[in-house]
Amino acid sequence: xxxxxxxxxxxxxxxxxxxxxxxxxxxxxxxxxxxxxxxxxxxxxxxxxxxxxxxxxxxxxxxxxxxxxxxxxxxxxxxxxxxxxxxxxxxxxxxxxxxxxxxxxxxxxxxxxxxxxxxxxxxxxxxxxxxxxxxxxxxxxxxxxxxxxxxxxxxxxxxxxxxxxxxxxxxxxxxxxxxxxxxxxxxxxxxxxxxxxxxxxxxxxxxxxxxxxxxxxxxxxxxxxxxxxxxxxxxxxxxxxxxxxxxxxxxxxxxxxxxxxxxxxxxxxxxxxxxxxxxxxxxxxxxxxxxxxxxxxxxxxxxxxxxxxxxx
Ligand code: SER
Numbered sequence: 001x002x003x004x005x006x007x008x009x010x011x012x013x014x015x016x017x018x019x020x021x022x023x024x025x026x027x028x029x030x031x032x033x034x035x036x037x038x039x040x041x042x043x044x045x046x047x048x049x050x051x052x053x054x055x056x057x058x059x060x061x062x063x064x065x066x067x068x069x070x071x072x073x074x075x076x077x078x079x080x081x082x083x084x085x086x087x088x089x090x091x092x093x094x095x096x097x098x099x100x101x102x103x104x105x106x107x108x109x110x111x112x113x114x115x116x117x118x119x120x121x122x123x124x125x126x127x128x129x130x131x132x133x134x135x136x137x138x139x140x141x142x143x144x145x146x147x148x149x150x151x152x153x154x155x156x157x158x159x160x161x162x163x164x165x166x167x168x169x170x171x172x173x174x175x176x177x178x179x180x181x182x183x184x185x186x187x188x189x190x191x192x193x194x195x196x197x198x199x200x201x202x203x204x205x206x207x208x209x210x211x212x213x214x215x216x217x218x219x220x221x222x223x224x225x226x227x228x229x230x231x232x233x234x235x236x237x238x239x240x241x242x243x244x245x246x247x248x249x250x251x252x253x254x255x256x257x258x259x260x261x262x263x264x265x266x267x268x269x270x271x272x273x274x275x276x277x278x279x280x281x282x283x284x285x286x287x288x289x290x291x292x293x294x295x296x297x298x299x300x301x302x303x304x305x306x307x308x309x310x311x312x
Contacts, residue, residue, distance in 0.1 A: 002069030010034040015177040053096035072113040079142040081181025093145035104162040112164040116238035119143035123277045130279035150237040157236045166238035174215030175309040183274045191306045205268040206249045209280035213243035214297035228291040242284040243295035254303045
């Protein structure tokens with residue numbers, strides 16, 4: 001068994017996935033790669049390297065040099081920021097994926113994790129209990145890249161036997177490393193604002209509900225889908241993954257139970273239109289049936305974890 005390479009290791013998910021992989025497999029089995037070199041927040045014993053996923057030659061060199069068998073490809077541009085950098089977002093999100101898929105097709109790596117997103121859904125997808133297979137007409141660059149990526153993952157699996165596994169992550173709530181430019185980021189900002197200023201101006205409207213998951217659950221889902229026997233997976237593209245769903249007013253009310261003085265105001269911007277094109281609640285019964293997915297963190301538990309985590 002070779003080592004595990006996490007690409008995008010300094011991002012919101014990367015930081016916590018590295019910790020978990022190091023805990024489960026030993027820090028010397030994990031290589032952390034990011035386009036930025038980092039000095040803080042490193043997991044002890046893990047080797048950190050600088051890598052641009054679009055640099056295929058260097059990627060290949062690293063995979064050979066470190067005897068990598070598994071790649072977690074987290075480097076991507078999220079929904080809101082991608083709308084302002086259309087070409088770059090498409091290049092990063094698609095070419096990065098092709099570089100990894102091709103290395104697996106050529107048998108240089110054995111297994112890939114690649115995250116998709118609720119952004120694959122669009123205005124014509126059902127909003128409630130959104131099924132695994134339904135109309136996918138995403139209206140954002142990010143969503144289009146994730147939807148296309150899903151198709152390519154399935155194609156590489158069916159045509160070349162590439163073992164690539166994927167989850168349609170909902171918005172991920174965490175405090176260790178900030179997210180970069182997503183629509184669901186409001187559900188993180190709101191905690192910092194409540195604790196530091198007692199006030200939050202939400203860019204998502206009061207009643208707009210989105211699917212979300214607490215980071216610890218998201219990491220566990222990732223570890224689980226990577227461990228399960230491939231023959232148990234009936235979805236070869238990307239699994240719907242659900243945990244909690246709430247709107248800004250509901251999360252604000254939960255925060256008010258801890259900070260009764262907390263005030264919220266609503267100034268929806270372009271990100272609200274993105275949110276409106278996404279589902280409110282998704283149906284993840286395939287994940288629950290195929291590999292026993294079950295979330296642990298409800299809104300109350302998530303709120304307590306976030307407040308304690310940020311305060312500490
Ligand atoms: N959290 C992402 C975003 O808001 C969705 O996958 O862009």
